[in-house]
Amino acid sequence: MQQIHVDQKSIAHTELTAEDSASLAEGEARLRLQCCALTANNITYALAGFDLKYWSFFPTQAAGKGLVPVWGVAEVVESRSEVLEVGARLYGFYPLAEELVMTPQALGEKGVVDRAAHRAALPGLYNHYGRVTGDDPHRDHLRALFQPLLATSYVLADWLQDNGFFDAEQVIIGSASSKTGLGLCKFLSESTPRPKTIVGLTSAANKGFVESLGTCDQVLTYDAVDTLAHVPSVYVDMAGNAQVKAALHARLADVLKHSAAVGISHWDQFNPGAALEGPKPEFFFAPAQIAKRQKDWGPGVIERKIAESWTGMAASASEWLEVKVHHGLAAAPAVWDAIVAGKSDPREGHIIVFDAD
Structure with a gap:
């Protein structure tokens, strides 16, 4: 079984490793x-891996490597559980x-929750897995690309509305070309009420x-932050660009x-300790x-709203998004390197496909 280990102190360094698959209990x-x-969302997971416990979801035995x-989407290939049958397909956090x-523990008819002991104290949202029906690889790819990012976009827009936009006249989105940024701009522009002005920085x-x-x-x-309306x-x-953030805060x-x-x-320009x-x-x-x-809303409502939000935007994404498919886990380091180096094109979405043996 192959894995990609990332150096937890220097995330630009990765290693393709192989180990024996563990027997099932x-x-x-x-x-x-x-x-x-x-x-870029995965870069954030790596950089916030200790503070927000992302490294704790899938622990390794390799010191300093995570x-x-x-x-993504995965298929059950072996089971000693009454909850999951071989052939079931699940979308979630891998x-x-x-x-x-x-x-797995059953979570209604549509999913399961991973009750592995080491995940019990971690945020429950990431332990939930939804059943995927049908066999449409392109939809699986769009789901993997958009559902987590646009879920964040939607929840951000809802949070801003929930707080009355903090009595602000303008909402400024840094890295507006990121998929989460694009989603937030779209959801804010369509919201009622909406901010008086939505500003994208890129x-x-x-x-x-x-x-x-x-x-x-x-x-x-980014170099025009000093022209923002006061x-x-x-x-x-x-x-997370410290220089841009400092200039915006000063302005x-x-x-x-x-x-x-x-x-x-902009992980390489991140400086959380800057005054x-x-x-x-x-x-x-x-x-x-x-x-x-x-x-506030009761069971299932926010989940339904999130699902509607990402599927709606994904449906129109073909107008500007090109899905780039890379075959095999060995292709992942090159994609990772490009994202870490800031060389990825916002018009592209990168998918790693695990070809069947």
């Missing part, structure tokens, strides 16, 4: 991955590896692309109502808002 099931997505979580052994290379989607009222490059604002940062210090940290796509003017950035944790809405 009573109640366990073995799932073989069929596909998974690799995006398995980065990915979203290691960047060929297989996962889980301890690189000069991606400015035209973000403008072409028509979901931002204004698109600025009005009550919220900053939602997908990039809007006295009118910045909230600064939210979501992603770290900033204005409010201290707070990390946005989507499971907390989901848990709040589960209490």
